[in-house]
Amino acid sequence: MAENEQSKESVQESLQQVIHLLAKDGLADELDREQDTQRPLTEMLAHKQSLAELQQKLDELHPADVAYVLEALPIEERLLVWDLVKAARDGEILLEVSDAVRQTLIAEMDSNELLAAAEQLDTDEIADLAPDLPHDVLQELMVSLDLQNRQRLESAMSYPEHSVGALMDFDIVTIREDIALEVVLRYLRRLGRLPDLTDKLFVVDRENRLRGVLPLKRLVVHDPEVSVEEAMADDAVVFHPEEEASDAAQAFSRYDLVTAPVVDADNNLVGRLTVDSVMDFMQKESESEALSLAGLREDEDIFASVWKSLQNRWAWLLINLCTAFIASRVIGLFEGSIEKIVALAALMPIVAGIGGNSGNQTITMIVRGLALGQVSTHSMRALLTKELAVALLNGLVWGGALGLVAFALYHNFALGLVMTAAMTLNLLLAAFMGVMIPLIMTKLNRDPAVGSSVMITAVTDSGGFFIFLGLATLFLL
């Protein structure tokens, strides 16, 4: 027990050890010097030993931990380590690494290696890898599968990325309802082992239609003479392949599920969902949300090449540049006013900045409420009223404070009043748009989370400059 416990606690330690072994005798420089046959024999032997040590260390690690180590290493060292990993584990490890890192690994493998790696995997796992595999490898793979598995692979690949169908696997153990639990137990003993995470058996009729589920918990606490029909639960939560994976994830966490059957429109059992794939999905979702908020298109390998990084980041930078340019032109409208009262130039970023901050607070709340389905037309008016009230109070308090500061700095009472008024109006604008933007995007069937922060900031920047400089032009000149 102690041994394995250690292996859990030491993913970071394992990484440190690998880094240490790579550094030892400059293994990491290996690649640069591969052609260098002039090295003394003793040095080469030392290298060989270090390599063997490193390989042994890697063999001891869980595939998920090898994946972790690979993700944490710069490209060259990563590929050196990848070379040392036993080919028999390539498939499992490819499944565990992030999309971006997987691409760097697959790029280094030839067709035969890829084929060998994929052939170790289950059909649903191959479907997960498929988008990253070269076309010819995928074709060859298809040919090598038997009919059932080929059909499964094709169907798994046919479902859109965020659907239950893309997430499900085919590790299902089915039984009939008219037999005794004793018979079930004998059947399972003959099977010898059950798929990972199996917490229930699926009860189907002769046509493979789902009749219910038999949790192992019930199997072991009921008398062996009881029939499956009596012991099974016929109110199991079931999913359909075309359902949204995120709805399934919410159901899993709401009803504390470990596995659940997936059935088609005719109630035929077609696969199962497991809590681990649901958890992975949730993690990826929340991560990609965080990344998109920061203006990154997708999960980036932190050791990606400069070129890859640029591709990942250009889109949002360009959008940002456009909104900044618009804000700049708004200021340009009022250059005459700024020339006369240069203090406006110093004060205007405050008005825009606080509006952006407050607008982001509002829009984050609303987007979250929409994602959870808690914001409806029913509650919209209440929300808008509340957000406007919060904005008004914030505007009077902070706007008032800033108005005093502006007055103190520039000894201009009217300037202070304009500052207070502009901040209050921009906060009201931020609150209004913070509620409306996500609602409108939802009406247009677009994901309100994507780009919401950029949009609200664009509005509060340009709006803030316009309101402040406009008021100043009206009342101070």
Add this chain to the structure above:
Amino acid sequence: MAENEQSKESVQESLQQVIHLLAKDGLADELDREQDTQRPLTEMLAHKQSLAELQQKLDELHPADVAYVLEALPIEERLLVWDLVKAARDGEILLEVSDAVRQTLIAEMDSNELLAAAEQLDTDEIADLAPDLPHDVLQELMVSLDLQNRQRLESAMSYPEHSVGALMDFDIVTIREDIALEVVLRYLRRLGRLPDLTDKLFVVDRENRLRGVLPLKRLVVHDPEVSVEEAMADDAVVFHPEEEASDAAQAFSRYDLVTAPVVDADNNLVGRLTVDSVMDFMQKESESEALSLAGLREDEDIFASVWKSLQNRWAWLLINLCTAFIASRVIGLFEGSIEKIVALAALMPIVAGIGGNSGNQTITMIVRGLALGQVSTHSMRALLTKELAVALLNGLVWGGALGLVAFALYHNFALGLVMTAAMTLNLLLAAFMGVMIPLIMTKLNRDPAVGSSVMITAVTDSGGFFIFLGLATLFLL
């Protein structure tokens, strides 16, 4: 089966039905008119019937779904619905709602109601509620528990919020290793039922020290004559109460666990972790991260009072106000230059804005890498080099483009050059600080995620204004 499937798919529908019932006959106005005894008898009867319908609907819902409905209703309607929920389910539902909503519900309950609700719960669940319970209720609760449960509650409450100890429950089924599986099966049949999510039994010795685990999967596939010792796994992943919950969450997702034993320093079994509590924890974590990025202190009830919302949002607004004020004073330094070339005022927000955007991209990558433990001193230099290279290229390309635009707008070639140079320098500053801020915060043992976005934006704003206006003052005047 069909019936329950529907109940899964219709959380949103249930909400709509509840809203519909609330609207019917103006049930929602009930509260305003409670004193109004002048209502005609027929109207009162209709109300009574609507209430009964609503109550029936609520009784049909899963506690998690009732929680969902409560969270989606404005305060008054929420409390009306809460009144209708069967008291016997209060405890379960309080566990399911978010912290902010829980507070609104508990505020409406008297000590007896709270006590009754808490007494329906397991010890670990009481511990979860405890922080929100009034002191006297908690005291009375303690007195009502037997010795073992009181000790468990005290120990569960003693662990810090984000530790394994705070997350674990006590629903453990233990067996000895020297008995046959047949005996285990007989024991389980006598027990009659197993705790939720049980996927393994814990094997302990006479002193309650953990010897291994017996997955139900193994129990059902092995011959009944085999002993527990032969069938059990002695390499189970175990946790300690004082471990970080987030490390446990990573281990759960890495090793696909459903439940895992929690042992103390002497290997005594003290509790278990389950995948559902780990999932809940992960969801809360990623949510609170998203909220703090947007400048919200904590999970906000979207129907919170204006006053509560202000409290939740003031802290970050104030910080933002301070950084905006500093940026404004930086501009103030160069008012003389702006007076002479007013175009500077219009162009400066672009330099600051792009720097902020790019800096946020970098810092998000680094914070994420640090959270996963993938960024070490070993890889720091490689990362810094890469980020600076990306910044340099972005600066030359976008800075160059903006320089041309500035030239076209203001027919001033030197102004275009200053624009390009300032954007490039600010992007380099953003990249450098984007890598350094999280690393320094980690060195200071602070969470690099908290406030990182505010800090990098403060740097790129003030820095951007300083660089652009400074270069302009040096070269254009």
